[in-house]
Amino acid sequence: MAETSSAPDKVLKDLKEGKYAPVYFLQGEEPYFIDLISSYIENNCLPESERGFNQTILYGKDTNVSTILQNARKYPMFSERQVVMVKEAQDVSDLTKDSTEKFLMAYLENPLPTTILVFCHKYKKLDARKKITKHLQKYSVFVESAKLYDNKLPEWINGYFREKNYRIDPKAVVLLAESIGTDLSRMANEIDKLLINVKDPAITITEDLIEKYVGVSKEYNVFELQKAIGVRDIIKANKIVNHFESNPKANPIVMVLSSLFTYYLKILAIHAATDKSEASLAKVVGVHPFFVKEYINASRINDINKCISCVRAIREADKMVKGYTVVNVTDGFILKELLFKLLH
Known part of the structure; x- marks a missing residue:
């Protein structure tokens, strides 16, 4: 039970250790962390053979709170759990309406333990003053995915390489940060492409390697x-x-x-x-x-x-x-x- 927002890294760590919560609400202006967590749940919480019957993907524009809760209250078939994921949850028209929020609040207080319900609420945040927001903060794993400030980007880049067991030269960090900016999804994709080509973790990532594999000029940037x-x-x-x-x-x-x-x-x-x-x-x-x-x-x-x-x-x-x-x-x-x- 979460009274405040959870850090994305902590949520991912728990997921990788098999610690699942009944409800996740992922919101914020930075889609990278929302995609990272939701993709992990989608691809790892159930064996592939069980996903056909026990994994439901709903899209905000095509669903409503009633449909979401109907799916969440179903029991899994031949599996210990099911996943119900609401993508583009910011487009669910009645998500925060007074007429429906009481039903969602009731589910949050007593969720089905065999369901993992995930809301992917991108590019915006719920009104913090509303009851449903306070309920989600209290009864779900509530993740705030905030935009990364420019001055925090080098630290994030260093951390990403460290997680992959690679070292990167400080000048190379700045080259990546200045050339790609705070679009973390693009940054992660470019780094992943770079590491596919470099392959050996013993090699320190330099400006030359970034120029060669990312297509960024070390002279003209x-x-x-x-x-x-x-x-x-x-x-x-x-x-x-x-x-x-x-x-x-x-x-x-x-x-x-x-x-x-x-x-x-x-x-x-x-x-x-x-x-x-x-x-x-x-x-x-x-x-x-x-x-x-x-x-x-x-x-x-x-x-x-x-x-x-x-x-x-x-x-x-x-x-x-x-x-x-x-x-x-x-x-x-x-x-x-x-x-x-x-x-x-």
């Missing part, structure tokens, strides 16, 4: 662009932007602007910090200590006023991309104009 702009390396910065212009699908301008915006906020955080030690600044900025010197150097070259001016320029570029201020200009033009403002 957002992280290298940030570094070049930070130290006013005009030639290198222009080379990278020209590469982005010729490869727009691999380097979408929205992602570039977001990364640059975050970069300048980190430099501003260094300016604002009272403790200027490298260890402290690494925590403030949210980067590996290995890289904090680059941000410190950039803060010496870009004073507070320059950083504020750059943030404004990035916001203006974002408006241009969205068509608020000008029309009929290419992303390449916007990026080059922005680069000039950042460098001068």
Whole structure:
């Protein structure tokens, strides 16, 4: 019985140890953890030979609370348990309606012990004030799958490789983080493809391996662009932007602007910090200590006023991309104009 939300890692650990709960409610803006837990239940809680009669998959748009509970109250056939999974549960029209929530609440208080009922409620959260939400938090394994913050992504990447018994170089971590971003499903897929090719856990994952197997350039990426702009390396910065212009699908301008915006906020955080030690600044900025010197150097070259001016320029570029201020200009033009403002 859970009174607060459970950590995805803890839930997966329990599942792998064969500790099953009668009801799981998986919700949040990050679909990766919801998919990870629900896929494990779908593929492991029952032997394949028993799934035909004892595993029911329902979809939110095509079902309602009454149908869900009817299936949950069935007894398994020739098996010790059954699985009832509600995918896209955010689309169940009467999930939180006053007229039906009392029936779901009653089931939560007294669930069938031979049923594993799973709700996959993606991209949004239930209203925390509603009775049904409080009941789910109390009587189910309630998982909050929150979006990962940018500064937590390197730690997540390191953990993913560690779980697979591989080591990864800090520069390679940053290359992955800056190139792929916080789409964890895509990140996991790219890492899995990489490891299929590398095969040997004794090999440390480097930038070269990522460039070779993930298709990310170690020279022409957002992280290298940030570094070049930070130290006013005009030639290198222009080379990278020209590469982005010729490869727009691999380097979408929205992602570039977001990364640059975050970069300048980190430099501003260094300016604002009272403790200027490298260890402290690494925590403030949210980067590996290995890289904090680059941000410190950039803060010496870009004073507070320059950083504020750059943030404004990035916001203006974002408006241009969205068509608020000008029309009929290419992303390449916007990026080059922005680069000039950042460098001068």
